[in-house]
Every structure is written in structure tokens, then in C-alpha cells.
Amino acid sequence: MRNLLILIMLCFALNISAQTKADSLLLTNTEWINKDLDYLRFFKDSVVYNFDDRKHELLFDIKNKKLSFKVKYAVGGSDLRMEEFKFKIKQLQKNKLVIVPIVEKEKLDNKGYRKLDYSLFTKEKQYIFYNRGNLLSKVNFKKITFHSSTCFGTCPSMSIQINIDGTVYYQGRMYTKDFKGNFVGKLSKNDIYQLKKILNRSQLYDIDKNWEQKSKYTDTPRYNYIVELFDGKTIEINTNDQHPILDKLSEYFTNIPEIAQLVKSKNKHKFEESNSENYRVSYIR
Numbered sequence: 289m290r291n292l293l294i295l296i297m298l299c300f301a302l303n304i305s306a307q308t309k310a311d312s313l314l315l316t317n318t319e320w321i322n323k324d325l326d327y328l329r330f331f332k333d334s335v336v337y338n339f340d341d342r343k344h345e346l347l348f349d350i351k352n353k354k355l356s357f358k359v360k361y362a363v364g365g366s367d368l369r370m371e372e373f374k375f376k377i378k379q380l381q382k383n384k385l386v387i388v389p390i391v392e393k394e395k396l397d398n399k400g401y402r403k404l405d406y407s408l409f410t411k412e413k414q415y416i417f418y419n420r421g422n423l424l425s426k427v428n429f430k431k432i433t434f435h436s437s438t439c440f441g442t443c444p445s446m447s448i449q450i451n452i453d454g455t456v457y458y459q460g461r462m463y464t465k466d467f468k469g470n471f472v473g474k475l476s477k478n479d480i481y482q483l484k485k486i487l488n489r490s491q492l493y494d495i496d497k498n499w500e501q502k503s504k505y506t507d508t509p510r511y512n513y514i515v516e517l518f519d520g521k522t523i524e525i526n527t528n529d530q531h532p533i534l535d536k537l538s539e540y541f542t543n544i545p546e547i548a549q550l551v552k553s554k555n556k557h558k559f560e561e562s563n564s565e566n567y568r569v570s571y572i573r
Contacts, residue, residue, distance in 0.1 A: 311380055317375050320385050320417035325491065325499055326386075327339055327532050328417060334534050339408040341502045346404075351378045359403045371404040378414060385417040408420040411447050418493070420489050420533065427487040428518050433560040434541040435512040435569035437528075438462050443509040447559045448541055454480050456548045457557040459571055464545065470557065473550035486536050487515075494531045495531055496523045501567075505529040510567045511538055526567040 316330035327338040335348040335357065347358040355375040379386035389410050396406055398443055434448045446460040454475040460467040475483070492515060508528045515523040530538065540547075562568045 311353075314382065315350060315385070316353070316382060317534070318382075318385075319420035321420050321423055321491065321533055322415070322417050323423075323494075323495060325533075326415060326417070329535075330534055338532055339411070341499060343503070344408075345531060348401070350377070354390070357404070357409070361403055366499065371401050373404060373406050373409050373410070373441070376414075383422045384421040387417075390413045392526075421543055423491070424488050425491055425493055427490075427492055427515065427523075429484075429487065429515050429559075430518050431516040432442075432483075433512075433514040435510075435537075435559070435562070435571060436538070436542060437510040437569045439509045440507040444542055445509075445569075446542070446544075447569075448544055449557065449559055450475065450483065450544075452480070454543065457559070458544060458550055459557065459559070460545070461572060467545045467550060470553045471545075471550040471555045472557075473544075473548035475548050476491075479547055483540060486540055490502055490521050490533055490537050492525070495534070496519065496525055500524065501527045501529055503529045504508070512562045512569045514562060516560070516570050524562055524564060526562050526564050528567050 289313075297372055308425070320328040325338065325341075327336075329336045330348065333347055333349075334345055336343060336345050337357075338344070347360065349356045349358065352378065353536070355377055356372050356523075357375075360368060360370045368567075370426045374390045375387035376390055377385075378388050389412075391410055396410075396515075429479065430452055432450045434446075436444060436446050438445045442463045444463045446464055446467075447459040447461075449457040454477070456471075456473040456475060458471040458473065460469060460471070492513075505528050510528040511530055511534075513523065513525040513534075525534070527534075544550075556573065559571050560571070561570070
């Protein structure tokens with residue numbers, strides 16, 4: 289009887305461990321966003337989140353249906369401290385995530401948070417997120433222009449125009465390796481499909497209309513997105529601390545030399561420029 293009890297307890301523990309691992313994989317392999325543009329993206333041990341129109345990054349842990357956000361820091365040299373905020377995972381499915389703050393107001397007020405802004409995690413009674421891949425907003429683009437600037441590091445400075453037929457115009461200025469100067473090229477049908485897929489999952493209409501950069505970063509590259517649509521309208525987004533759901537889009541553009549077949553051109557292409565002065569990038573005419 290005792291051996292049977294031990295076996296049952298062991299099986300139970302293994303099932304809990306397997307479920308925790310499955311939950312962790314589902315959580316971390318998915319980008320989560322909601323209609324208010326709140327956002328979560330997980331890595332091995334860190335999470336990028338946007339709950340207040342600013343991009344933040346913390347450590348995280350998942351255990352026993354609880355999601356913990358953590359920050360570790362040193363005080364006075366070797367004195368290491370950690371602050372933590374926990375959510376209960378109310379629902380975790382392939383296409384939906386619901387988390388509820390585990391709030392004990394008195395404990396939060398008395399804990400003396402110095403690095404962790406817990407007010408961001410208690411503004412709602414629960415947070416409902418959806419799989420980025422399922423929250424679609426079709427972008428019927430005719431032409432896209434993308435400009436990027438340098439930063440205090442080696443961020444590539446470039447301008448790109450992509451037409452719906454796959455035609456690419458490219459100008460590389462600094463930190464663009466072998467692609468300095470003016471180039472023309474072509475994207476394959478599959479490459480255009482991948483671009484459309486990213487665009488349709490990037491909530492461009494909502495970001496253009498409802499999102500505004502609140503941070504004042506100076507050591508990150510400026511990005512300008514100018515999307516001309518077939519209906520005659522234009523989406524324009526300028527930022528140097530962009531909403532994290534745009535990260536895949538900027539990554540696609542900055543990797544264009546590796547994606548498209550670019551050929552050196554003697555002609556300088558005339559790129560569209562942003563109508564907004566905020567974070568505007570200028571190219572070499």
C-alpha cells in the first residue's frame with residue numbers, strides 16, 4: 289500500500305512537471321497582444337512587455353499556474369535584491385491568454401518597490417491577450433518605404449522602398465556592410481507573402497491611430513514606416529523606441545540585403561519622406 293501511494297504521488301508530481309513545461313513552451317513560443325495594444329513576448333528567461341506605450345524588459349518565471357515578473361539589482365556593490373510581481377494564469381490556450389494580478393494591496397504598498405512599477409500590472413482586474421497570429425488587420429499595401437538611422441552603436445542606416453510587385457530600391461549609408469550606396473532588386477513571391485504576413489499581424493492601423501511613443505530614447509535607431517495603400521490612404525509611423533509588435537517588421541527590412549537580390553545602381557532613387565518631424569530620418573538625395 290505504501291509503495292502504491294508513493295507511486296501515485298510520483299505520477300502526480302510528474303504530471304504537474306509535464307504540464308508546467310507544456311505551459312511554459314506554449315507561453316514562450318507565442319507573441320501575445322490585445323486590442324488595447326498591451327503586449328507580451330517571452331524569451332528564455334526574460335519578457336518584453338508594453339502596458340503603457342513604453343517597451344520594458346524583465347526576468348520571468350512560470351510555476352504552478354503562476355507567472356512571475358522579476359527584477360534583480362545590486363545595492364551597495366554586492367548586496368543583491370529582487371523584486372517580484374505575480375499573476376495567476378487563469379487561461380492559457382493556443383490562441384488566448386488570461387492573467388489575473390495576485391494583488392494584496394497592503395503588502396504591495398508596504399513592500400517598498402524601487403525598480404518594479406507594479407502599478408502597470410494592477411490597472412486591470414485581468415488581462416486578456418490573443419495570439420499575434422490570430423489578431424489580424426489586413427494591410428493592402430501598394431508601396432512601403434522604410435528609413436532607419438544609426439544609433440550610438442552600429443545600427444544600420446538605410447532607406448528601402450518595396451512595391452507590391454516585389455521591386456526593391458535600396459540605399460545603404462552606414463553599417464550596411466557590402467551594401468553601401470544605391471541598389472535595386474526584386475523580392476520573390478514567397479518573400480512578398482512573408483512581408484504581407486508580418487504586416488497583417490502588426491496592428492499598423494491601431495498603432496498609427498492610437499499609439500504614441502512616450503519614452504524619449506536617444507541611443508536607439510530611428511525608424512520611419514510609410515505605407516501607401518491601394519485606397520489612396522497612407523500609414524505613417526515614426527519612432528526610435530517602437531512598439532515591440534513592430535520588431536519583426538523592422539527586422540525584415542534591415543535584413544533586405546540578405547533577402548532580396550540587390551544589384552548596384554548608378555541612379556539615386558527618390559524615396560518618400562515622412563511628413564512628421566518627430567524622429568524623421570533623412571536619406572541622401
